Amino acid sequence: MLKNNFNQFHKQFSENLPRSLERTINLLNEIGNPQNEIKNIIHIAGTNGKGSILSYIKSCLTMNNLKVNAFTSPHLVQINERILINDKIIEDELLNKTIDRLFQYSKNMNIAFFEFITGCALYLFNQNKADWNLFEVGMGGQFDATNTLPQKDLAIIAPISYDHEDFLGDDIIEITKEKMGITNNETYTVVGKQPKNITDFILKNFLYNKEKRFVYGLDWTMTKKKELFYYEDNDASIRINNPFMIGEHQKMNAALSIASLRFLERSNKINFSKNIIEKGISKTKWHGRLEKINCDNNLSELWIDSCHNPSGTKAIACEMKKMNSKKQKKMNLIFSLKKGKKIRDFITPFEGIFDEIKYICINDNHYSFNEIKKNTNGTNINIREVREFDKTLILKNNHPSRILICGSMQLVGKAISIF
Template identity: 30%
Template sequence: MKDFAASENPAVQAQLDRLAALSLPQGRLGLEVIRELLAFLGDPQKRLPPVFHVAGTNGKGSTCAYLRSIMEAQGLTVHSAIKPHLVRYNERIRIAGKLVSDEELASLLKEVLDIGEGLGPSFFEVTTAATFLAFARHPADACVIEVGLGGRFDATNVMEQPAACGIATLGIDHEAFLLVPEEGVPTEPMVRIAFEKSGIARAGSPLVTQSYAGPLEAEIGRIAGLAGAPLFRRDHEWSAQVGDTIEYSDSRGTLSLPLPQLPGKHQGDNAALAVAMIRHQDKVEVSAEAMAEGIRSARWPARLQLLAQGPLTALTPNREVWLDGGHNADAGLAIGRHFAGQRLHLIIGMLANRYPQTIIDPLEGKLASVTAVPIDGSDSHGEAAYGGRANWAPDVATALQSLPNDGLPVLIAGSLYLAGKVLAANDEIPD
């Protein structure tokens, strides 16, 4: 699947067109090409500020948002790299707290694409190389880098000794890549996922994890041991109880921290992982006060986001309109927990390689209506994929206008690609 990008800046668009022409050669997995590309660029990954590297199936982006917000609350300068972008490709590269400018982005992409022309790099390898190049050229106190796909073979997995590595929630996702049969790797799907994600472990770098079922925890422990990574597991080396506050504890003591502004109990869990990563490394000093302020002030678009008044929400006045980019079973369960005991309308659009029931089933019994929509510009499910469970509309605007005037909230969900289009249509472009 291609990652889609467009820009109103002609210089950026020229490079995005080159980027869009790249694809991952069939069957090629590994870090050889990204390492060679980075070597041609002078190995910028070896000149980064202290790196916080985060993998996981769900929650890794939110964990990155808390890490950045906490360190910025301390007064530190932080670079951050997230994926995918929602509206503008620039969202992938945040330099010292600000999205990379169009001028610098066009220059970075051109430099990497030109120098890597004979290597046949992928979209993700070029993006990663451009990110590392930007981060190496601008001074900062720390970098927060989100893993894109898996961990072991993700293009970001070339740092030699991050300040800390973290693994968020685990679940089945990206099966076509992460469950490809291979000699010498676990065959049980969830254990294989744990194996792939824990591939970010590095000798001497703390590996901080959430709590998992026994076989997954054992596999992560095995990989951490082979890598020589000190392991800090939730409910073992650290703990966090999420209620009206986050009651956090580790060998250094206890903290009582506020809940995030981001909705959902799982956001307290993600914030706790960020705190544990900071507490178990020694490259960056952060106070308890900054942790509390960072958790309170963190923002992360399209994750149970209540949309503001805008052109799109004006089409269905006097009701809440929520947006979530979750697209797998774990995300569906988190959405279901958030809307427990509440009736709502669902507008859903999903890529063709996703499963609508993972979002619809956890909301069973809560749904006043379901309306499915295509995702313009993406290979998305058509009406038939919903098996008569949903009405069909040509776009989100039409779906909103067709809802009864009953005041019930609306959830738009199923894809980060759809979420990006909704944010753009409602004039809520991430900055």
């Protein structure tokens, strides 16, 4: 069912519902409220980097011989990727069984797919106990289905910026309030690097208890010494080294992950050695994040990244510019973009970096080429339309090229599937 009929199954759920926890709570009531039995919870909110942070923390926990369950979203290729039981992607049979069980209750409910699959994860994590349970917020925080968890051992606030404005609005303070909705004054909370106005707002309005907060710039930081990056707090300096997670933004994600583990340790919730943390960070992999994949063309380098908002684009544009500092390869961009994203804000950071930019409308949830063209008029960005995405689009290059595919999880997932 999941591999062949996922799109059809997804259509059975409602879309554009009012933001509320009530629907998820109703489903959880029907299945015995498994969320109340899950212990040792880390909950991650923010705009960018949530999945990477979860992956870093998961790697360090497993390196410390601990069992880890994890719930993340969205998926790249198949839905199973969203639910990890004991650090392994859930098998089709178990996921299908769980979906069938919960669908008996949800089929007569007006419920969103994400709310349903969150219910599945909570049910499974209660059935399959782990030492730690990691949850990535889907969107926002306060009204996200994952926020039905009654008690978190740690909340992590990744960098906050603009995304999902059609749901969360375009007031950065209101967006911050929504993200901070996963915490309360009794929640141990780690805050990543933010613009000063956001950090000030968080400290003034949310994190009154100094003993239960660990904030970038106040309690921990990241430094760079001779091209090497280090996490630092008052008691430790830990080198950040990972050959798989490329980009300075990933170093900051790693630093926030280390801060989270250090704060858990300070709170007497876990014990870690510096060596275990360094090893865990160094071995972390997270697919679809500025990842180079084999494309069967010796002349071309193929890179994929799931960036889909302006802050994500800026980070990736910076890295692509560094890669081609010697202008040794032709730079090509292939992207798609879901409706609701700010087209011009997304594409502008790439201006002047790419020799050729192509757009493909991957499905009906994405902008048409005409909408993309209309919203980039008046810029120096020339975009061509591609109607089909397949291997030939990459393999036909007969000159040294560096190709980036980004903008849409579905497009990145398709690239992974093809190659």
